[in-house]
Each structure stands twice: as structure tokens, then as C-alpha cells.
Amino acid sequence: MTGKGGTGKTTVAVALAISLATRGRKVLLCEVEGRQGIARLFDVPPLPYEEREIGVGHGGGQVYALAIDAEAALMEYLAMYYKLGRAGKALDKFGVIDFATTIAPGVRDVLLTGKVYEAGRRRDKDGGYSYDAIVVDAPPTGRISRFLNVNNEVAGLAKVGPIRKQADAVTTMMQGRRTAVHLVTVLEEMPVQETLDAIADLRSADLGVGNVIVNQVRQSPLTPPAQDAIGSGRLDAAAISASLAKTSIGASAELGVGLLEEGAAHAVRQELQTDQRKVLAGVDTQVIELAYVSEGIDMSALYDLALSLREQGLQ
Numbered sequence: 001m002t003g004k005g006g007t008g009k010t011t012v013a014v015a016l017a018i019s020l021a022t023r024g025r026k027v028l029l030c031e032v033e034g035r036q037g038i039a040r041l042f043d044v045p046p047l048p049y050e051e052r053e054i055g056v057g058h059g060g061g062q063v064y065a066l067a068i069d070a071e072a073a074l075m076e077y078l079a080m081y082y083k084l085g086r087a088g089k090a091l092d093k094f095g096v097i098d099f100a101t102t103i104a105p106g107v108r109d110v111l112l113t114g115k116v117y118e119a120g121r122r123r124d125k126d127g128g129y130s131y132d133a134i135v136v137d138a139p140p141t142g143r144i145s146r147f148l149n150v151n152n153e154v155a156g157l158a159k160v161g162p163i164r165k166q167a168d169a170v171t172t173m174m175q176g177r178r179t180a181v182h183l184v185t186v187l188e189e190m191p192v193q194e195t196l197d198a199i200a201d202l203r204s205a206d207l208g209v210g211n212v213i214v215n216q217v218r219q220s221p222l223t224p225p226a227q228d229a230i231g232s233g234r235l236d237a238a239a240i241s242a243s244l245a246k247t248s249i250g251a252s253a254e255l256g257v258g259l260l261e262e263g264a265a266h267a268v269r270q271e272l273q274t275d276q277r278k279v280l281a282g283v284d285t286q287v288i289e290l291a292y293v294s295e296g297i298d299m300s301a302l303y304d305l306a307l308s309l310r311e312q313g314l315q
Contacts, residue, residue: 001137002144002198003184004191008215010037011297012184012290013137015305019315021057025132028119029054029065032112032147033139038065041297049073051119057306064131066119073111110150113170120173141183141198148174148181149205180210182314185280187214187273192280199283209285211314214277216292220270222263227270230263288312 001016003009010031017029028051031038036046042054047067055063122130139147150167173179181202185195195212202209220227229235241256280287290308293301309315 001135001182001184002139002141003213003215004141004194007184007186007191009140009184010035010137011041011302011305012182012213012215012309013135014038014041015290015302015309016182016314017063017133017135018055018057018302018306019309020133020135021055021061021063022059022310022315023061024059025057025061026130027057027061027063028131028134029063030116030119030134030136031065031067032136034067034069036067038067038137041302042299058303066115068112068115070108070111073115109147110167110170113148113150113174114166117166117170117173120178138181141194144181144198145201145205145207148202148207150174175206175208177208180208182210182213184213184215186216187276187280189272189276192276196279196283199285211286211288212280212283213309213314214280214287214289217289218269218273218292220266222266222270226263227267230260231267231271235263236260286313288314 001009001013003012014029017027021027029038031047038054039045039047042065044054047054047065049067049069049072051064051066053062054065057063116134116136119131120129120134124130138144150170183195183198185191199209199212222230226235237253237256237260239256240259241253244255288309289312290305293305295301
């Protein structure tokens, strides 16, 4: 799950995980940016570098979550492939781990995506996959192709060896049929344009594009004739005040002016939504819309969003 900052990609990632955790399915929800956004949405303590059950889906499925930290992933990697053990901890103590993951961002991404790869290929005692689905709250659209296309990122750093082998395995998974990148946007010009650019970048890197999810769509309480009257200037503050005077609300000139200004701003926003919806109509993938939640995002809202995703075919 990717999207421009402020579009609500973490919220949508969580809603998708809940939606997927239906009919007994087990889902892993991963965070890679260190913001602990998943923990805040579920109202749980900060997630550690371990898989932890944090919720359930409709039908009894389970949602596990994991905050993937590059330094911890490198320590695990060194212990797994180089048997460093205590030596790895010594490197961490002297800052070598942090240094390595800072100067080589491509290696950092290999470590982050490598943990997802490990969880995705893990088998349970019965031979099936440990998780039925994995949802990654990934970096924003401007960085998503580089993050997922780890082979190119490490090409100049590791021609052979375990790092390169890990990168090759991750790339195979990311470019496989089981992986799709969903893009979250809102109906504003810049996020929509970044979404279109990201789709082109992903496809040029042979990465699968899933759905475009339009978040925070505002439904208008005004009828089309009312919006037209406000936008054209046929409705003025005096007419609004006169109408209010006939009700128990009462009226004043200031209230009429304020409501007219608010209505005009609302009409402009609705027109902007309409224009950007037309732009998205040109993408050759499914577009899903999620309604704006005015009361704020809590668990009830997350389950409502999950239901909306499922009803629109994203499950």
C-alpha cells in the first residue's frame, strides 16, 4: 500500500488487513517507516520487531502486525547468514549497524523487504503458508518503485553473495503474480498526478499494479440545483437569511454571509473532486472510493472502511 503523504495510506492498509482477515484467514500487517501508525490506529503500545496479534476480522480471522526495523533486520540477517551472534551485538554497540544501513539505502530496503519475503515464504507445521496474506504499509509514491525494485538498488553494491541473492529472491516475489501494489490517493490534483506517475514507474519496473483507492471522498449535502445556484451567484446571503428567518434557527446578516461563503467553498471542492475523478477514469485498473469519515478514525470506522473495500471487490 502506497500513497502520497496525507492521503491516509496507513488507514487504508489497516482497513485492507481487516478486510482480508475474513473466513478465518490469517493476515500479517507490516510497517517499514518507523512511524508506529498501525499501533496508534489499533490503540496498542508501539509494535516491536516481532509479529504480534492485534486484531480480528469479520468471520474470526486474525490480524498480526510487525514493525520492521532495518537495524534489527540486519542483526537478524548477520546471525542467520554469518553466524555472528555476540559479534553482531558488538557491531551494533559501536554503531556499525546504523552506519551500514544509513550509507547504503539500497541495502536498507533489501533488509526491510527481505523480512516481508521471509514471512511470505514461511510454512506452518502442516506445510501451508503461515499467512494467507501480507499487507505492507509501504513508503510514499515518490519512493515506492525504488523501495520494491531492490535489485537495481543494490546492483552497484553487491554483484554476488548473500546480499545479492537476497535481493534476487525479493525481486522475484515483488514481481510475481501474488504481489500487487495498491495506490491510495485523494481527489486533489497533486496526489492524483503522483498516483499516475507511480503507476507508470511501477509498470516500467515490472511491478504489479493493484487498485487505485480514492480515500476521504466527501459527499455533498447539497442538491445539484443548489450547488449550481451557489456557484453561479444566483443565491445571495439575503435570500439565505430570509429562509432561515422562517425556521426556529433564526437569522442574521452575518450568518447568511458565513453560510454562503462556506457553501461556495464546498461547491469549489466538489467541482475539484469531479475533475480529478475524470482524470482517474483514464487509468486501466479498478478505482475504489472510500467515504470521508468526519468523526475521526476509530476501530468502528476501520471496520466500516474494511467492509466498503470488501463490497467493492478488494478482498
